[in-house]
Amino acid sequence: MSHAVVKKPETDTCNSSLKQSLHPAQSHDAKLLNGSLTSHQLQPRTNGLTHAAASSAASVASSGRHNGEQSPSYERYRADDSSYVPVGQFFAGRSVFITGGTGFMGKVLVEKLLRSCPDIRNIYLLIRPKRGQEVSARLTELLNAPLFESLRREKPKELSKVIPISGDITSEELGISEKDQNLLCRNVSIVFHSAATVKFDEKLKLSVTINMLGTKRLVELCHRMMSLDALIHVSTAYCNCDRTDVEEVIYERPYNPDDIISLINWLPEDILDQLTPRLIGKRPNTYTFTKALAEHMLLKEAGNLPVAIVRPSIVTASLNEPFAGWVDNFNGPTGLVSALAKGMFRTMMCEKNYVADMVPVDIVINLMIAAAWRTATHKSNDLRIYNCCTGQRNPLIWSEFVKYAMCSVRKHPLEGCLWYPTGELRMNRPMNTLNCIVKHFLPAYIVDGVARLMGKKPFVVNVQNKIAKAVECLEYFATRQWRFKDDNVHGLLHTLSPKDREIFVFDVRHIHWDKYVERYVLGFREFLFKQRPESLPDSRKRMVRLYYLHQLTKLVAVLLTWRFLMSRSKRLNDMWSAFLDNALKMARLIPFL
Incomplete structure (x- = not known):
């Protein structure tokens, strides 16, 4: 089995017409400032190339790879291999630097390293000071979260290994003091870069500053580290969403x-x-x-650094670690399923037979740790990429996800559920829009109107607007399908010993989606809505009442609609009367009636 990799280029020989547009004539400046930029003045990079460079770019584009080549197959683990170093043992005595450590994935990474690599030396976390709160206070708040409960109880001394580094990913030199930079450069041998803005509607300026400049500044720091063995960059499988088949390579840049x-x-x-x-x-x-x-910036700036890229798809609640169903945000499917559970979300644009490529957060973290181990213990000039996805090995389609979610939110209902959870996936936009108006916004305005009459603060319309915005962001991914190749992930899995595979689980074939979604629902019920399992019996009683109310409402709606039609059409009224007469005559023919 062969695996696609990417060679790091020494220089960037391609020019872009975009670059030319950065130094235009004064008259062109005036046009730009007036907002009258024409289409030929801003083109992707292949325009304006020399003939040779354009031919090279076309060749790369046609092959779908950027300086790609075939790498040797992954060697399978052998029990008699005395050179094998277990993953946990590899991290013994090492110090790790993590960006994005206070985020969803970063928290799980810190917890996993402390729990499964007990001899790790230190974990340095880049933490941005907030107004009125120093980084030490933010770290204390982080380590007091439910995620670290088992560590606080069983291995409290491990938490002292986490050291805050004051900084800001948007600042020059990451906002890290010279003293702390020297500390990192002397001690750190593994770097995990997960800091990013994941807001889909983020302004381009801030998105570039965090996702691109932040990466560049981190790489500059890594070049100064004396004993760096691995830099793991967290990207996304959807960075190449402009193509259907996505391999583990870096494609031609836009x-x-x-x-x-x-x-x-x-x-x-x-x-x-x-x-x-x-x-x-x-x-x-x-x-x-x-x-x-x-990714391209990393490819260019990394030079001879030992680098690997992990590309997860849609990251969702944990599968098992540190406990099943842990989640700390409403991003992506979590927010929509939460709205469904509350009875506030019933319809969206989605191709129900397409793959919903979701991956539990602990699967991603385990792969990141294994990728760091592999990068450090198998030196190479190649930049290895790992597509961390489920669609190839254990696909879940959207209709199944919704079915499992619907079943789970009815079985484990939220307290204060507003209506009985129902929902449909549609690909007819006019019908979906009509259903949004009738089932989302019309009830919202009615409820808020009643709230105003009662002197209470209205909130449902505002919530529906937020849901609509979230649905709009997710719609692109729910109405398209990709095939993410994950050969490198599969190859890496087989290089691990059986024990390491049990400790650092990232084999997605073992996910049972129905059970996972149920734990997912229980997880956001407990960790996001702060509702304890003891409240479930009362919530289930309320759900039964909402079910009968829902059925009654549908019956009343049908009767009112029929009554309205009957009152407006004499012909329909006559047809209905004739139908009832015939039905009565037929009934009289039955002997026991």
Whole structure:
């Protein structure tokens, strides 16, 4: 079995017309500031190339790879291999630096390293000071979260290994003091870069600053580290969402990353906002666009650093670790299933037979740790990429996900559920829009109107607006399908010993989706809505009442509609009377009647 990799280029020989547009004539400046940029003045990078460079770019584009080549097969684990170093043992005595450590994935990574790599030396977390709260206070708050409960109870001393580093991913040199930079450069041998803005509707300027410039600044710091053995960069499987088949390679870039950085520094933000749709092209948002360019920036800037990229798909609640169903945010499917559980969400645009490529957060974290181990213990000039997805090995389609979610939210209902949970996936936009109006916004305005009459603060319309915005962001991914190749992930799995495979689980074939979704629902019920299992009996009684109320409402709606039609049409009234007469005559023919 062969695996696609990417060779790191020494220089970037391609020019872009975008770069040329960064130094235009004065008259062109005036046109830009007036918002009258024409289509030929801003083109992807292959325009404006020399003939030779254009031919090379075309060749790369046709092959679907950027400086790609075949790598040797992964060697399978052998019990008699005395050179094998277990993953946990590999981290013994090492110090790790993590960006994004206070985020959803970062928290799970910290907890997993402390629990499964007990001899790890230190974990340095890049933490941004907040107004009125120092990084030490933020770290204390982080370690007091439910996620670290078992560690606090069983291995409290391990928590002292976590050391905060004050900094900001948006600042020069990551906002890290010279003293702390020297500390990191002397001690750190493994770096996990998971800091990113995951907001789909983020302004391009901030998205570039965090996802691209943040990556560049981190790489600059890594070049100064004396004993760096692995840099693991967290990207996204959807950075190449403009193509259907996505292999574990870096594809031809849409623009030169340096040109985009120059653009955001040069153009006023209002003009930049106008240009954003043209810049991102077929990609749906600035997140996927900047993540794609960040990979190219990493490819260019990393030089001879030992680097690997992990590309997860839609990251959801934990499968098993540190406990099943843990989640701390309403992003992605979590928010929509939560709204469904509350009875506030009933319809969305979605191709029900397409794959819902979701991956539990602990699966991603275990792969990241294993990728760091592999990168450090098997030196190579190649940049290895791991597509961390479920669609190839254990696919779940959207209709199944909704079915499992619907069953689970009815079985484990939320307290204060507003209506009986129901929902449908549609691909007819006019019908979906009509259902949104009738089933989402009309009830919301009625409830808020009643609240105002009772002197209470209305909130349902505002919630529905937020749900609509979340649905709009997810719709692109729910109405399309991708095939993410994961040969490198599968190959890495077989290099681990059986014991390491049990400790660092990332084999998605073992996920039982019905059970997982049920734990997912129980997880957001407990960790997001703060509702204890003891409240379930009362919630289930309420759900039964809501079910009968829902059925009664449907019956009343049908009767009122029929009554309205009867009152408006004499012909329909006559037909109904004739039907009843015939039915009565037929009934009289039955002997026992």
